Amino acid sequence: MMILVIVLLAIHVLAAIFWAGSTFGQAVGGLEGSARLFGAQMLAALIAVLAGGGLWGILHRGPIGGMEKALLVGVVCAVIAAGVQGALRRSKPQLAQQIAAVLLAITLLTMTLARYTP
Secondary structure, three states, X not given: OHHHHHHHXXXXXXXXXXXXXXXXXXXXXXXXXXXXHHHHHHHHHHHHHHHHHHHHHHHOXXXXXXXXXXXXXXXXXXXXXXXXXXXXXXXXXXXXXXXXXXXXXXXXXXXXXXXXXX
């Protein structure tokens, strides 16, 4: 079971790093190559969410405590970020990346600090 957790965690973190990093880069640095990157970003988002769901199923059974509440805030922000990126990618791509960057920053903070939430 521990090997599965390690593999899922590695997949989750690597996908999230790519998704968030490419989003932050586009939000600040511009949209050069954004059309080519969009598919990879959405694939990374899907992989991050699915691997995170697998981790949740293994590690967070039972009542919902402070840690789980913090993680849920991160999950909601991540899902909204993906939705914004998809919905605004053609009409307002720069705004989409900027909104998603803020939401993904919140996601990263909640997931990093969740362990310390009472």
